Amino acid sequence: MKKYVIWDFNGTVLDDLKLSVDLLNLMLKRQNKKQLTVEQYLDVFGFPIKTYYEKAGISFEKESFDEMANFFISQYQPESLNQSLNKGVKKTLERLKQLGVKNILLSASEQNNLEEQIKHFKLDHLFEAVLGTDNIKAHGKVYKGIDYLKTHQINPKDCLYIGDTTHDYEVAQALGVEVLLYTGGHQSERVLNQTGARLVTGISDIIKYI
Known part of the structure; x- marks a missing residue:
């Protein structure tokens, strides 16, 4: 698990x-x-x-x-702040927390913007860590992730990464962690398929791979 x-x-x-x-x-x-x-x-x-x-x-x-x-x-x-969460996100986060799994948010978004969004959607209590970047140009996601795993002595084999782009696949590869790609985000299934990664059509499907 x-x-x-x-x-x-x-x-x-x-x-x-x-x-x-x-x-x-x-x-x-x-x-x-x-x-x-x-x-x-x-x-x-x-x-x-x-x-x-x-x-x-x-x-x-x-x-x-x-x-x-x-x-x-x-x-x-x-x-x-006027948008919606993807279907099943909050329930999946809650279920994972109940199972003792720690949720980590890793985003290319600027840290303060990310924290504002997480608080607005009332998700802050569901994440062990919220890791954004220090810029608005989506630079530095890989380094943030690597640093966090090293600092907290987390074995990459104990992690599952969920994203919606080929960049997320690349980030997961750099971190050395298993990855799932969600087909309802910012890239087409055709593009995501090029990575060879496992695809999920619903966020709640994550539970099957824990």
Whole structure:
């Protein structure tokens, strides 16, 4: 039995797909670029964020990547509090805690923004640790995770990671932990399948793999 479940936040815990697509299209519209459908978004989204923006059609001729990232977060953070959790998230977190499994949140989101979201959705008591980054450009998730496991002397074999992107697969590989990828997040099942990882269509399915 696993002792820890490491959770991604955006797209895994929080259902922010529509918000993210809407904001991308707002940025494209500001540049008079063609907007994307949800299906197109699911095929181009990825990390690094700058590469994903470029794939989506955004250029950095008039606005720098830093300016675009700041604009996105200024719009995203307040609106994220109006979104919903993915179905089954809270019950699964509660069930894992009942089983004695420790939930760890590991996100590319900036730490203060992440803590605001977790408190707003009343999830803070369900997580052993909330690990965000020190920037708004989604840099540093791997290092945060590695540092936490080392500092707390956690055996990677005792961990299960749940995310919704190929980047989550890469993070899990870097941490040396088992991974499940959720198909209801920010990337299409076709894209996720390229990793060869096990896929789950519902968050509550995690319990089967503990």
